[in-house]
Amino acid sequence: MDFLEVLEAKNLSRNTSDNTQLTVQRLVQLRRQRDALKIQLQTVETMISENNVSLEEDTPERDTEELTDVKSHHRELSTLMDCYRLTGFSVFSVDNTNIIFSYDTSHKGICHETFLLRNSGFGKREFQEETLLKVDPRQFLLKLNDYLFAFITRREEAKIVQGKLNVDYSEPVDFIEIKIGNSSDILQLEFQLAYTDLLHTMPTKTRLTVIVNGEYIDLINTMSTQTRFTVIINGEHIDLINNMPTQTGLTVIVNGEYIDLINTMSTKTRLAMIFNCECIDLINTMPTKTRLTMIVNCNALTL
Numbered sequence: 001m002d003f004l005e006v007l008e009a010k011n012l013s014r015n016t017s018d019n020t021q022l023t024v025q026r027l028v029q030l031r032r033q034r035d036a037l038k039i040q041l042q043t044v045e046t047m048i049s050e051n052n053v054s055l056e057e058d059t060p061e062r063d064t065e066e067l068t069d070v071k072s073h074h075r076e077l078s079t080l081m082d083c084y085r086l087t088g089f090s091v092f093s094v095d096n097t098n099i100i101f102s103y104d105t106s107h108k109g110i111c112h113e114t115f116l117l118r119n120s121g122f123g124k125r126e127f128q129e130e131t132l133l134k135v136d137p138r139q140f141l142l143k144l145n146d147y148l149f150a151f152i153t154r155r156e157e158a159k160i161v162q163g164k165l166n167v168d169y170s171e172p173v174d175f176i177e178i179k180i181g182n183s184s185d186i187l188q189l190e191f192q193l194a195y196t197d198l199l200h201t202m203p204t205k206t207r208l209t210v211i212v213n214g215e216y217i218d219l220i221n222t223m224s225t226q227t228r229f230t231v232i233i234n235g236e237h238i239d240l241i242n243n244m245p246t247q248t249g250l251t252v253i254v255n256g257e258y259i260d261l262i263n264t265m266s267t268k269t270r271l272a273m274i275f276n277c278e279c280i281d282l283i284n285t286m287p288t289k290t291r292l293t294m295i296v297n298c299n300a301l302t303l
Contacts (some may be wrong), residue, residue: 037293082111103148107156153201187212
């Protein structure tokens with residue numbers, strides 16, 4: 001038994017030595033491959049650098065002029081394509097069985113996303129209900145274009161205001177909330193705009209809320225004859241709402257300065273506000289619809 005144990009120990013020692021030798025040989029081989037690849041990489045980088053220098057030095061003046069002409073022509077085509085996209089939607093076919101309606105959206109002369117509507121097959125289709133797509137497909141396409149135009153307009157106008165104030169809006173931009181002031185301020189304002197008709201770019205419902213010391217106060221509450229709302233802050237009387245049959249006045253006093261927020265005459269309501277010495281025309285309401293306009297840095301933004 002002792003003899004067998006000695007033989008087994010020698011065998012294990014020989015195997016370990018062989019494995020170590022193989023590992024060392026493999027490492028040496030990998031290092032050689034790495035060094036060869038490094039040399040190849042340096043050679044390629046040198047060739048690329050030399051070619052670039054050669055192109056810069058040896059480019060004929062004629063080639064430079066041709067390149068300038070090509071770039072100029074490319075800019076002209078890009079401008080023409082943008083003008084074409086501003087016209088609305090187009091129709092094109094992919095093959096004999098598929099057609100695509102392409103809706104190109106824009107706002108104030110700037111192109112935005114392209115929406116694609118695919119119609120597979122020209123065969124007869126059956127509709128279970130009387131829909132606009134069944135009754136008048138052309139009117140359906142035009143209506144869809146109107147929805148996209150209104151959506152892009154609301155979204156882009158909200159983004160512009162978002163760059164100036166704290167603005168949140170839903171994904172379809174059918175609800176917009178504008179907040180003026182910080183949570184640490186005594187007085188904050190909230191404007192909530194709702195769009196019940198997504199074809200419109202003007203809100204159908206508006207709500208003005210004032211937050212005083214964390215408490216929400218709904219300011220706009222008109223009665224048939226007269227409504228008066230007064231808030232006292234630090235011992236100062238603030239006349240917030242004064243409604244009369246043909247005229248509405250909303251005034252806020254902040255640090256002794258009068259801010260005329262609402263000035264209503266007969267069929268129109270005007271909500272004006274002075275914020276950081278800038279005149280912000282926020283609401284212009286007409287009998288059947290409400291329009292929200294904000295003037296920031298002399299730019300009129302219609303929401």
